Amino acid sequence: MIPDLWYKNAIVYCLSVESFMDSNGDGVGDFRGLMRRLDYLHGLGVTAIWLMPFQASPGRDDGYDVADYYNIDPRFGTLGDFVEFTHGARQRGMRVLIDLVVNHTSNEHPWFQSARSDPASPYRDWYVWSKKKPANAGEGVVFPGVQETTWTWDEKAKAYYFHRFYDHQPDLNTANPEVQSEILKIMGFWIQLGVSGFRMDAVPFVIAEKGAHVSGTPKEHFGMLRVFREFLQWRKGDSIILAEANILPRDDMKYFGRDGDRMQMMFNFQVNQTLFYALATADTSLLAKALKATRPGYPTAQWGLFLRNHDELDLGRLSPAERQKVFDAFGPEKSMQLYDRGIRRRLAPMLKNDRRLMELAYSLMFTLPGTPVLRYGDEIGMGDDLSLPERYCARTPMQWSGEAQGGFSDSPDTFLPTGAEGPYGYHTVNVAEQRRDPGSFLNWTERIIRMRQELPEIGWGDYEVLDLRDRRVLGLRYSWRNNDVIVLHNFDPEGRTVKLRSGVAAGDQDRLVNLLSDDHSTPAEDGRHHVTLEPYGYRWYRVGGLDYVVRRSEV
Numbered sequence: 001m002i003p004d005l006w007y008k009n010a011i012v013y014c015l016s017v018e019s020f021m022d023s024n025g026d027g028v029g030d031f032r033g034l035m036r037r038l039d040y041l042h043g044l045g046v047t048a049i050w051l052m053p054f055q056a057s058p059g060r061d062d063g064y065d066v067a068d069y070y071n072i073d074p075r076f077g078t079l080g081d082f083v084e085f086t087h088g089a090r091q092r093g094m095r096v097l098i099d100l101v102v103n104h105t106s107n108e109h110p111w112f113q114s115a116r117s118d119p120a121s122p123y124r125d126w127y128v129w130s131k132k133k134p135a136n137a138g139e140g141v142v143f144p145g146v147q148e149t150t151w152t153w154d155e156k157a158k159a160y161y162f163h164r165f166y167d168h169q170p171d172l173n174t175a176n177p178e179v180q181s182e183i184l185k186i187m188g189f190w191i192q193l194g195v196s197g198f199r200m201d202a203v204p205f206v207i208a209e210k211g212a213h214v215s216g217t218p219k220e221h222f223g224m225l226r227v228f229r230e231f232l233q234w235r236k237g238d239s240i241i242l243a244e245a246n247i248l249p250r251d252d253m254k255y256f257g258r259d260g261d262r263m264q265m266m267f268n269f270q271v272n273q274t275l276f277y278a279l280a281t282a283d284t285s286l287l288a289k290a291l292k293a294t295r296p297g298y299p300t301a302q303w304g305l306f307l308r309n310h311d312e313l314d315l316g317r318l319s320p321a322e323r324q325k326v327f328d329a330f331g332p333e334k335s336m337q338l339y340d341r342g343i344r345r346r347l348a349p350m351l352k353n354d355r356r357l358m359e360l361a362y363s364l365m366f367t368l369p370g371t372p373v374l375r376y377g378d379e380i381g382m383g384d385d386l387s388l389p390e391r392y393c394a395r396t397p398m399q400w401s402g403e404a405q406g407g408f409s410d411s412p413d414t415f416l417p418t419g420a421e422g423p424y425g426y427h428t429v430n431v432a433e434q435r436r437d438p439g440s441f442l443n444w445t446e447r448i449i450r451m452r453q454e455l456p457e458i459g460w461g462d463y464e465v466l467d468l469r470d471r472r473v474l475g476l477r478y479s480w481r482n483n484d485v486i487v488l489h490n491f492d493p494e495g496r497t498v499k500l501r502s503g504v505a506a507g508d509q510d511r512l513v514n515l516l517s518d519d520h521s522t523p524a525e526d527g528r529h530h531v532t533l534e535p536y537g538y539r540w541y542r543v544g545g546l547d548y549v550v551r552r553s554e555v
Contacts (some may be wrong), residue, residue: 004238006047006095007197008263008302009459011449013046014309015376017054017076018063019416020398021311024411029408029415031072031081035088038487040431042092044379049089050097050199050242052310054082058108058168062310062395064099064201065106065169069186077194086194097242098190100198103205104169104185112170116157128162128173140164144339146390149231151212162212164205174206175221184231197232203255203263204245222254225262240264242304246314256301263513268303268370270294273317275307275364280329282491284474286322288465291369291476295463302459303370307361310379310390312342313350332420335386346394348381353423355441356536360489362445363538366452367476367487369463377489379445380553381435383424385417392416399426406430451515451540457485468498473533477499484543486512490533499528502543509544516540 012468020032031054041049053063056071063073072079074519086096105112115123130151142165151160152167161170172179187198207225208218225241232239242265245255251272255263271294274286294303313330315323323341330336330350331343338344351357358381366372377398384393400407405418406426419425422502434440452458461480466477472492477484484503490496502510502523512521512529521529521541531539 005300005302005460006191006238007240007242009453009456010047010095010371011045011453012048012050012097012304012371012373013041013376014050014052015375015398016052016062016310016395018052019395020376020408021400022397022411022414023408026075027409027411027414028075030075031077031085035081035085035175038088038092038094042094044446046094046096046374047453048196050373051099053099056446058106060106060168062392064101065104065108065166066101067109069102083193090194095196096194097103097199098195099201099242100183100187100241101201102172103174103184103202104163104165104171107168107170109123114357116154116161119157126174126179127170128210129157129159130162131159132212133160134212136215142339143390144341144351146339156320160212162210164202165351171210173210174224175209180224180227180541183228187228187232188235191232191236191239195340196236196238197242197264199242199244200263202245203243204247219336219458220254222257222262225255226257229257229262229264235242242266247319249290252294255296256296256298258297260298260300264300265302265304265371266370267309267373268294268305269314270317270385271303271368272306272313273315275361275368276313276315276326276330277322278474279351279361279492281327281492282472284491285471287474287485291463291465295369303357304373305365305368305370306373306375307365307375308347308350308375308394310375310395312338312344314342331398338390344384344391344393345386346382346384347378348429349373349383349424353381354536358441359444360491360536360538362448363487363540364489365472366448367455367458367489367540369458369476369478371459372452374445379442380431381424381430381441382429383419383422387421399430401430401432402427407432455485455515455540456480457483461485466500468500470498471498472496473498477503486539486541486543488531488533488539488541490537493535495532495534495537497530497532499526499530504544511544512539512541513537513544515542523535 021037022029023033023337034124054076055066055074056068057063057065088098111123114121115127133151137149141147153160163170196382207221208444241263243263245266246269270290274290278287336345340469385396386393396416397408420427434442457478457480461478466475473496474489504510510523514520527537
């Protein structure tokens with residue numbers, strides 16, 4: 001039976017319930033508030049909503065320190081509110097993905113409290129312990145400059161516990177069969193409540209060998225990924241896992257699975273990092289190399305394409321010299337950088353609110369090979385608050401209007417500040433005003449999403465990087481079911497002219513029909529199309545056909 005590959009042509013929108021809409025005036029977003037905004041998301045063209053953590057949590061890491069996997073943080077509502085939300089999303093044709101954070105728990109989780117209290121506790125082996133502090137305890141920290149060690153002494157347990165992240169997030173012993181069974185139980189629970197899959201947090205750490213005996217590169221248990229996938233497909237055939245795995249291209253197929261039996265989707269961090277290098281330098285050679293190196297090896301695998309997410313812009317896979325060029329362009333001040341490897345700004349301020357660059361960046365995200373993942377607020381060009389610590393600067397409340405607190409809440413005190421002043425304040429940047437402006441970034445984004453949904457070739461088709469002999473212009477051709485789409489992007493602040501062939505025989509079909517304007521192209525005397533791109537310009541073409549182009553065959 002052919003699986004339902006709905007995710008191949010989806011539009012994913014990532015949001016935090018806490019940040020989106022407050023319905024009861026307590027200054028915190030909640031599920032009832034999110035319900036009120038489902039029509040907005042549907043109108044934007046969103047087909048899948050990805051929710052950041054909303055389970056019960058002390059909130060020391062924005063919900064990634066889970067204290068109860070089977071309940072909602074009471075600030076956000078109840079399980080009943082959650083089910084109403086998933087039902088409302090389904091009525092509008094939208095699926096729901098949720099974060100699955102199972103590499104670690106909060107140290108306030110009852111499992112850990114039991115484990116530390118009694119060596120005979122049934123949960124003792126659910127965590128990773130050592131009587132002595134391992135010699136390599138200072139290696140492998142995820143948050144340099146904030147986190148000093150991966151092993152912390154617990155006085156009650158009389159032992160050190162392992163934590164890949166903060167010391168209040170002890171790692172689960174994911175090699176323990178009982179822990180693996182519990183992870184399946186957690187997935188099954190939320191599937192029953194209406195979700196269509198999970199964004200799995202920190203996958204390489206979930207499957208890595210853990211313990212004081214581990215030195216060097218930990219062994220990875222890839223069979224675990226196959227168990228997760230088999231369970232989901234048994235419970236709900238069209239459910240998926242979108243893996244957060246910042247890995248090298250040589251390891252991609254280990255996570256996807258050579259036979260398509262592991263993760264359905266992964267975020268393409270390699271393309272993300274080289275994309276920002278290209279934006280910073282107008283040199284697309286690294287990006288083109290990454291696109292060739294990350295070609296999925298089987299038809300059901302899919303990349304998640306993003307520009308900015310809820311974390312820092314991680315540039316750790318670039319060389320120090322390459323990383324510095326991106327820092328110089330988009331985060332030159334130390335306050336804009338994080339963990340010695342990334343930039344913590346939102347996209348609009350990184351690109352200096354240059355509409356040309358913003359359109360170029362989002363045109364790329366919607367036309368690179370994979371499924372686009374949009375971050376809440378980026379459709380209106382929201383800014384950040386660098387006075388907030390670490391990654392919280394880009395997690396401020398959604399700006400709905402120019403009213404008090406940006407229309408997010410009636411409370412004078414919100415969970416994070418809602419900035420009113422400056423070029424990115426809610427008086428200047430908000431949904432209400434952009435809705436009324438036909439030329440706004442919001443309306444441009446809605447139009448781009450609509451066109452992307454009419455181009456299944458990008459999600460489903462084979463692709464090639466065109467040899468345009470110009471490193472400042474990236475060209476891609478997609479082919480699927482006898483249809484071809486060509487997209488061009490100019491990274492240069494100056495105009496560029498490129499020459500290319502459509503790939504079809506000369507005649508009436510040798511046309512490039514512009515899908516975003518009436519600037520179509522026919523071949524010159526040399527048989528090639530001569531396309532002039534304005535500074536930071538882009539083109540989406542369908543090859544051949546009428547001005548209003550339809551595919552030769554449907555899905």
